[in-house]
Amino acid sequence: xxxYRLLIEYDGAGFVGWQRQDNxxxxxxxxxxxxxxxxxxPVTAIAAGRTDxxxxxxxxxAHLDLDRVIAGDKLRDALxxxxxxxxxxxxxxxxxxxxxHARFSAVGRAYLYRILNRPAAPALxxxxxxxxxxxxxxxxxxxAARALIGHHDFSTFRAAQCQARSPxxxxxxxxxxxxxxxxxxxxxxxxxxxxxxxxxxxxxxLVGRGKWAEDGLAAALEARDRTAxxxxxxxxxxxxxxxxxx
Amino acid sequence: xxxYRLLIEYDGAGFVGWQRQDNxxxxxxxxxxxxxxxxxxPVTAIAAGRTDxxxxxxxxxAHLDLDRVIAGDKLRDALxxxxxxxxxxxxxxxxxxxxxHARFSAVGRAYLYRILNRPAAPALxxxxxxxxxxxxxxxxxxxAARALIGHHDFSTFRAAQCQARSPxxxxxxxxxxxxxxxxxxxxxxxxxxxxxxxxxxxxxxLVGRGKWAEDGLAAALEARDRTAxxxxxxxxxxxxxxxxxx
Numbered sequence: 001x002x003x004y005r006l007l008i009e010y011d012g013a014g015f016v017g018w019q020r021q022d023n024x025x026x027x028x029x030x031x032x033x034x035x036x037x038x039x040x041x042p043v044t045a046i047a048a049g050r051t052d053x054x055x056x057x058x059x060x061x062a063h064l065d066l067d068r069v070i071a072g073d074k075l076r077d078a079l080x081x082x083x084x085x086x087x088x089x090x091x092x093x094x095x096x097x098x099x100x101h102a103r104f105s106a107v108g109r110a111y112l113y114r115i116l117n118r119p120a121a122p123a124l125x126x127x128x129x130x131x132x133x134x135x136x137x138x139x140x141x142x143x144a145a146r147a148l149i150g151h152h153d154f155s156t157f158r159a160a161q162c163q164a165r166s167p168x169x170x171x172x173x174x175x176x177x178x179x180x181x182x183x184x185x186x187x188x189x190x191x192x193x194x195x196x197x198x199x200x201x202x203x204x205x206l207v208g209r210g211k212w213a214e215d216g217l218a219a220a221l222e223a224r225d226r227t228a229x230x231x232x233x234x235x236x237x238x239x240x241x242x243x244x245x246x
Numbered sequence: 247x248x249x250y251r252l253l254i255e256y257d258g259a260g261f262v263g264w265q266r267q268d269n270x271x272x273x274x275x276x277x278x279x280x281x282x283x284x285x286x287x288p289v290t291a292i293a294a295g296r297t298d299x300x301x302x303x304x305x306x307x308a309h310l311d312l313d314r315v316i317a318g319d320k321l322r323d324a325l326x327x328x329x330x331x332x333x334x335x336x337x338x339x340x341x342x343x344x345x346x347h348a349r350f351s352a353v354g355r356a357y358l359y360r361i362l363n364r365p366a367a368p369a370l371x372x373x374x375x376x377x378x379x380x381x382x383x384x385x386x387x388x389x390a391a392r393a394l395i396g397h398h399d400f401s402t403f404r405a406a407q408c409q410a411r412s413p414x415x416x417x418x419x420x421x422x423x424x425x426x427x428x429x430x431x432x433x434x435x436x437x438x439x440x441x442x443x444x445x446x447x448x449x450x451x452l453v454g455r456g457k458w459a460e461d462g463l464a465a466a467l468e469a470r471d472r473t474a475x476x477x478x479x480x481x482x483x484x485x486x487x488x489x490x491x492x
Contacts, residue, residue, distance in 0.1 A: 009369040056370060073365070080366055088368040119319070120326055123255040123335040124302060124374070 001065040004075055005096040006031070006045075008060040012235065013127045018052045018060070019194055027051075031062065034082035038075075039066045048106045052195070054235030056128070057122040058112075059091075061243040063102040069095075080232035100245075106139075108172070108244030109192060113185040113201045114237045117178075129182065130201075130237035136208040138183045142176035144207040145185075147218035148200060149174055154193055155224040157203070159232075162194035169193060176204060195232055203230035211244070247311040250321055251342040252277070253290075253317055254306040257333035259373045263299045264306070280328035284321075285312045294352045294489040298441070300481030302374070303440075304358075305337075307489040309348040309377060315341075322390075346491075354418070354490030355438060359431040359447045360483045363424075375428065376483035378445075382454040386430045388422035390453040391431075393464035394446060395438065400439055401470040403449070408440035413470070415439060422450060429454075441478055449476035486487065 003220040008031070011027075016024035021030075028045050035043035047062040070078070072094040079090045087160045116122050116129040117136045148171050152245075173188035185204065187197045203220055206212040210221075212230075254277070266278075272289050281289035293308040302428075313429045316324070318340040325336045345351075362368050362375040362381045385472035394400075394417050401413040419434035431450060435470055454459040458476075466474045 009366070011370045011372070058370070076365060084367065087369040089366045091364070091366045118337070120255070120335045120337045121330065123333045124257045124304070126333055127255070128370070157453055170362065 001007040001067060002069050003063055003096050003098050003100060004072070005094050005100060005102065006062045006064070006076075006079070006090050007064060007092040008057060009089050009091055010057050010060065012051060012054045012056045014087065015053060016218075017055065018047050018050045021085050022052075026056075027060075030083050030086045030088045031064075031079065031090075034079045035064055035066065037082050038078050039102070041067065042220050046091060047100045048101050049109055049240050051238075051240055052235050055238045055240065056236075057233060058226035059242045061102050061106070061245075063096065063100055099106075104245075106191070106243050107246055108188060108190055108238065108242075110173075110188045110242040110244075111192075111197045112187065112239045112241045113187070113197060113199075113233065115183040115185070115205075117182060117183050118181040121239050127236050132205065132232055136205070136209065138176050138208065139176040139207045140210075140214055141183070141185075141204045144212075144214045144217040145174040145176055145200075145204060147215070148221060149153075151206040152221055153224050154196055154221070156220050156226060157196045157199035158193040158226060159195035159199070160198060160226065164193050167193060169196070169242050173202065198233040198235065199226075201237070205233065206230045247313060248315050249309055249311050249342050249344050249346060250318070250339050250345060252308045252310070252325070252336050253385060254293075254303060254308060255335050255337055256303050256306065258297060258300045258302045260333065261299060262473050263301065264293050264296045270299075271332075273303075273306075276329050276332045276334045277310070277325065277398040278337075280325045281310055281312065284324050288404050292348050293406065294348045295355055295486050297484075300482050301484045301486065302363060302482075303486040305488045306486050307352070307491075309342065309346055311348070324457075329406045332470050344416065350491075352437070352486075352489050353492055354433065354434060354436055355486065356419075356434045356442045356488040356490075357438075358485045358487045359433070359443060359479065360485070361429040361431070361447075362427060363429050364427040373482050376480055378451065380455075380470055382425040382429060383456065384422050384454065385452045386433075386456075386460055387429070387450045390458075390460045390463040390465060391446075393421040393424055394467060395459070398467055399470050400442055400467070402466050402472060402475040403445035404439040405441035405445070406472065410439050413439060415442070420446065438475075444479040444481065444484060445475050446474075447479035447483070451479065452476045
């Protein structure tokens with residue numbers, strides 16, 4: 001059966017997350033039902049990152065197997081026809097080798113976390129940013145974030161329900177920069193623990209507020225204990241922006 | 247009574263436009279009701295641009311008179327407390343001279359029109375852009391737009407229901423440029439006729455598609471007849487970005 005790779009954008013607001021669940025609609029279900037209408041039989045879609053409820057994607061990658069052989073552009077348009085009632089859109093589709101696996105073949109994942117740092121709440125970007133009015137020192141956050149780069153035990157930033165075998169991960173990038181009225185946190189790694197980006201952002205906020213010293217992040221990491229980390233940042237500021245393959 | 251100037255952002259999607267109307271909620275009403283709760287008596291808000299249903303604002307300006315004297319930041323926060331259930335936010339508020347009139351004192355207005363030009367429909371920007379898949383020559387659109395710059399009779403781009411006394415306007419800027427997957431049209435003038443920007447964008451689309459030659463816009467302008475223009479572009483791509491005062 002021919003395998004296809006999809007590049008996907010979605011607004012996470014109305015979904016229980018990527019994965020199919022009993023308590024609401026998952027992005028996976030929207031795509032699988034679109035593919036089923038196309039292929040006439042149940043189809044499973046596997047994604048690179050199983051984003052949580054409310055988390056957005058600008059560049060999620062998934063794969064699925066179809067009975068039929070179809071050109072990438074035609075598959076993209078046909079899937080989009082069936083997903084059109086939902087804020088899920090296939091940006092690109094292409095046939096790939098049977099060996100390709102969206103999750104296990106991925107060698108890198110990039111996330112963007114958007115903080116809106118201004119006195120007024122967002123109107124146009126409601127549900128798309130974490131609104132934090134008041135002083136927030138982006139440069140201090142960036143300096144503090146240096147401590148997390150590299151190969152570490154990230155237990156402090158790991159959700160209780162995380163299913164990864166090990167808390168050891170290598171963080172390749174954690175940049176914090178001011179972009180107009182927003183503060184962007186960019187995180188890149190081969191893979192992340194559950195809630196890792198949101199937990200890191202929640203701790204960075206404490207540094208930005210001056211509640212933690214700049215070395216507070218290093219101390220929290222060292223503790224290897226979730227209770228040593230800051231609160232989890234809300235999902236609506238998080239975007240899966242890119243997945244890398246060899 | 248002290249007069250205050252407000253800088254306002256809103257998502258036009260759920261509104262019948264700026265103005266109060268019987269058939270739905272206007273942005274004006276949301277602000278006036280917020281001000282009424284603050285001041286304890288009916289308040290009228292006057293805006294620089296009476297945007298249509300579905301049109302957004304990043305920098306609308308309005309003024310209103312209150313009984314009470316209140317610092318700008320406090321007024322901003324108090325109004326935002328009362329508008330919080332709606333996608334309307336006051337970015338800034340400041341006391342102004344009684345002579346200030348948001349509409350009649352304005353000497354310039356700037357609009358941005360966002361076209362999403364890619365095969366896939368928008369997921370995150372649904373309701374925020376005009377989705378036009380397929381070839382669209384932004385450079386040809388920009389060259390064609392040169393013909394509209396200056397002082398002209400804009401009857402070709404004027405809505406039938408326009409209440410302006412004269413179709414003569416001076417267009418200061420009409421730039422078309424590609425920004426990633428989007429095409430941005432930026433229009434600036436002292437003031438615009440009703441639907442003028444959307445009607446100009448609708449005609450520019452015909453040039454971009456190759457349905458009109460590049461001099462088609464000049465010919466349409468010359469005709470001084472709405473039926474010589476292209477169809478009206480939809481409201482969701484339009485943003486009032488800035489209002490200028492002396």
